[in-house]
Amino acid sequence: MRIISLCLFSLLLIGLLSGCWDRKELNEVSFVTGVAIEKGENAKFKVTVGVANASQLSPQKSEGNTPSVTFSLEGNSISELLDKMNVGLTRELRYSHTRTLVIDEKVAREGTGDFLDTLERSGEFRNDFNILIAKDVKASDVLNITFPLQKIPSLKIHEQAASMFQEWGGDPNMRLTDFISAISSKGRHPVAEAVTIIGSPKQGMMVENNKKLEPDALVTLEGIGVFKGDKLIGYLNLEDTRNYVWTQDLQKTTLTISCGEEKYIDVRIINSSSTIKSNYKGETPNFQVKIIAEAQLNGTQCKDNLEKIDTHRKFESDIEKKVESMIVKTITKVQEEYGVDIFGFGEVMQRQHYDQFQKVKEHWDKEFVKADVDVQANIYLRRTGTHNKSFLTEED
Numbered sequence: 001m002r003i004i005s006l007c008l009f010s011l012l013l014i015g016l017l018s019g020c021w022d023r024k025e026l027n028e029v030s031f032v033t034g035v036a037i038e039k040g041e042n043a044k045f046k047v048t049v050g051v052a053n054a055s056q057l058s059p060q061k062s063e064g065n066t067p068s069v070t071f072s073l074e075g076n077s078i079s080e081l082l083d084k085m086n087v088g089l090t091r092e093l094r095y096s097h098t099r100t101l102v103i104d105e106k107v108a109r110e111g112t113g114d115f116l117d118t119l120e121r122s123g124e125f126r127n128d129f130n131i132l133i134a135k136d137v138k139a140s141d142v143l144n145i146t147f148p149l150q151k152i153p154s155l156k157i158h159e160q161a162a163s164m165f166q167e168w169g170g171d172p173n174m175r176l177t178d179f180i181s182a183i184s185s186k187g188r189h190p191v192a193e194a195v196t197i198i199g200s201p202k203q204g205m206m207v208e209n210n211k212k213l214e215p216d217a218l219v220t221l222e223g224i225g226v227f228k229g230d231k232l233i234g235y236l237n238l239e240d241t242r243n244y245v246w247t248q249d250l251q252k253t254t255l256t257i258s259c260g261e262e263k264y265i266d267v268r269i270i271n272s273s274s275t276i277k278s279n280y281k282g283e284t285p286n287f288q289v290k291i292i293a294e295a296q297l298n299g300t301q302c303k304d305n306l307e308k309i310d311t312h313r314k315f316e317s318d319i320e321k322k323v324e325s326m327i328v329k330t331i332t333k334v335q336e337e338y339g340v341d342i343f344g345f346g347e348v349m350q351r352q353h354y355d356q357f358q359k360v361k362e363h364w365d366k367e368f369v370k371a372d373v374d375v376q377a378n379i380y381l382r383r384t385g386t387h388n389k390s391f392l393t394e395e396d
Helices: 001-017 080-085 103-110 113-121 153-167 176-184 201-204 236-245 309-337 347-351 353-368
Strands: 027-039 044-052 068-075 092-094 099-104 130-135 190-196 217-226 229-236 253-260 265-283 284-299 372-385
Touching: 027 103, 027 153, 027 229, 044 080, 080 113, 092 190, 099 103, 099 153, 103 130, 103 229, 113 176, 130 153, 153 217, 190 309, 217 236, 229 236, 229 309, 253 309, 265 309, 265 347, 265 372, 284 309, 284 347, 309 353, 309 372, 347 353
Parallel strands: 027 092, 027 099, 099 130, 130 190, 284 372
Antiparallel strands: 027 044, 044 068, 190 217, 217 229, 253 265, 265 284
C-alpha cells in the first residue's frame, strides 16, 4: 500500500513540474498572414511579410491603427530573409498562420523552384495557404489592400479564393504540396490563382480609424496562371478556370444557357463529379472525360412549360451540350496555346496504362498536344425552385 502511495505521489509531482519548455506568450510573438516575393533591386529577391496587428482586431481595444503591418527586405536567400525580419519588426515571427503566398509575375516567369524548396523544407509553414500570382501589379501591394469586411488583406484573399472555389469554381484550390507534386510529375504541370488590383493601390492602403479614405482599390481573382515546370508561361481567364476545375473537383457553379433569341435560363450545379478514362488509338492518345451533375433551375426568361417532362429533357440536353462545348474549348485552348498538360491526363494514363506511358513520359507534352479528348456530360435537372410553373408560361 505504501509503494502504491509513493507511486501516486510521484506521478502527481511529475504533472505539477511538467510544462512547455519552448512556450511563448502571445504578447511575445507576431503571426505572419501573408508573404510576397518579388525581384529585388539590389539582390535576387525582395520579400514582404504581412503581420497581423491583433490588438486592432478587437472593437474594445482598437485605437484606430492599421490591423496589418507589412515589412520588406532584400537578399539572395528566402530562408535568411524570413528569419531576418526583426530588423524592422519587434516580436518573434511565426509563419504557421500564413494564408497567402503572393509571387510576382516576373519572378514566376523566371522560376519558382529556388524558394519553393525552402518553404517545403520548413517546418513552420503549413500546407493550407494559397499560392497566388500577382498579375500586372506588385506582389507586395496585394498584401496592403484593405477591405471593410475583412481587416487583414491576406485573410481576405484566402477566404475570397475559398468561397470562389466552393461556390463557382474559379479557383484551382492548389496548395504547396500539390504545386510541387505537379512540378515533379511527368504527367501534369501546375497552375496557380492569378490576382490583380482594380483601382489605385495607394488609395487602397489609406486607413483612418479602420476606414479607408478612398475605398476604390480591390484585389480581384483573374483566373489561373499556367506553368511549365516551375515557370509561368501564361494565363487562363475565369471561365476557362472553371472549366479546368470541372475536370478536377468542381463542387458548385452557375451556368447561363440560351433557350431562345436573347433568352436564357439560369442553372445552378449543386453536385458534380468527373471521371477520366484513357487509351491509345494507334499512335494517338485518347481521353474520355465524363461529367455527372445534378442541377436546379434558378430562373428562366423563356415561356417553356416547366410542368412538362419534355421541357426538363430539353433543358437537360441544352445544359449538357453547353458543358461539353465549354470544357472541350478550354482543353483545346491549352493544347494549342501552351502545349502543357495541366489537367493531369498523363497521370491518368500512367495509372491506367503504365507500360504505354513509360514509352512516352519524357515527351508527354507532345503526346498531350495531339491527344483526342471527348467530353460527355450527364446533367440531371432535379428542381425548379419553389415553383414548377413560371408566370411567363404561355397558356395552352
